[in-house]
Amino acid sequence: MDREQEELQFLGFFGICKESIKIICTWSKIFTKLTLTLIIPLSIIFLANDGFSTFISSKIITNANTLDYIPPGTPTYNKISNLITSEWITFWIIKLVYFIFLLIFSLLSTSAIVYTIACIYTSKDVTFKNVLSVVPKVWKRLMVTFLWNFGIMFAYNIIWFFISLIIILIWLMFINPNSNELLGLNIVFPITFVIYLLGFAYINVIWQLACVISVLEDIYGVQAMMKSKDLIKGKMGISCLVFLVFTINLVGIEFLFEQIEVIDWRIGFVGKFGYGILCLVLLTLLFLFGLVVQTVIYFVCKSYHHENIDKSSLAHHLEGYLGEYVPLNSKNIQMEEFDV
Known part of the structure; x- marks a missing residue:
């Protein structure tokens, strides 16, 4: 990133995307x-789950229909x-793995x-070997942050389940079940669902930025x-727009991949294999681009709040991962206010 930090705060959606593409191409x-x-491997795991889940689900549905x-x-x-029971066991084992x-x-x-991007930002020499040696240490910090996000999302879903249940009960208490006014639920639930999605996006956007913070600063988890x-x-x-665009593209690629099992291919296995490779390439590029954008947004937010990242302190923090990691105090690692 050869931009001055003060300039990063002015990057919009397309500016962030352009900066991310430039970083990927340069390095x-x-x-x-x-x-x-x-x-x-991450993309293969994601697509393989879709393939196996679709295949086993179709077998379960077919056998269940046969029982009728x-x-x-x-x-x-x-x-x-018994076959259906074993298929369900296989299904959940695959989901767990x-x-x-x-x-x-x-x-x-x-x-x-x-x-890697932090090393690029600080003009620090970065090699593939160094990155792989650092990853296991950083991974532990990210795991703690993930567990906190998992707990928050679990509580969020439980709360919304009870809210939906309360809405239904209240509606049934005051509306005659045989009345046409019961159709009002068709309006209430889409509204509550949209609110739920907004909260879901908000939590995930915070979590994604928290992952970057867990690597580049001396805090992780709930902090x-x-x-x-x-x-x-x-x-x-x-940030929400980036999350929305990423999610739409992810769902789109997943939908395209699932068509392998639906479309009648006249060119047989070769056509399906080529189609699957195309989905794998698209998903891989999406994951890479998403992770780079996620990191760029961190620097944009820092710049927006006028928090100057001391490159030497950040470089020292990153070097700590190569040896025995000693967490730096937030006063030492970064960030002094700068005037625009």
Whole structure:
């Protein structure tokens, strides 16, 4: 990043995207190695889960439909019933394995990309070997931040479940079930769902910035989440737009990949394989671009709040990962106010 820090605060959505692309292209060699080592496996895990889940789900649905035409208690019925049970067990085992590996490679990729960009920002020599040696240490800090986000999201979903339940009960208490006014629920629930999505996006935007903070500053976990909440003020709109665009593209790629099982390919296996490779490439580029943008937003937010990052202190903080890590005090690592 060759921009002056004061200039970063003026970057909008397209400016952040342009800066991210410039970083990737300028340092393409190390980003290519990180992509091959961490991000492609992450993408494969993501798509493989979709493929296996779709395949097993279709088998469960087919067998469940078959049971409707077979008398209960017959040997055939029991055989198919046991088969469905084993398929459900397989389904949830795959989900558990998927979640574990997705979490590992997601945190490793985040650690590597954030550390690499910070080294670029401080003009510090960065090699693929150094990044890989740092990643396991940074990964532990990110895990704590992730667990806090997981707990917050779990509580958020539980709260919204009870809110929805209360809305239904109140509505049924004051509205005649046989009345056309019951259709008002069709209006209430979309509104509450939109509110839920806004809260969901807000929490995830804070978490993504907290991940960067966990790597570049001496705090992590709930402290990083709180710092992220304060830091993102003033740039929430841009951050939410980035999250929305990323999510739409992710869902779009996932939808395209699922069409492999739906579309009747006349060119057979070769067509499906090529189509799958295309989805893998698109998803890999999306993950890489998303992680770089996530880090750039951190520097943009810092600049917006007039918090000057002392490059020498940040470089010293990053070097601490290469040896025995000793957390730096926030007073030492960064940030002095600067006047615009």
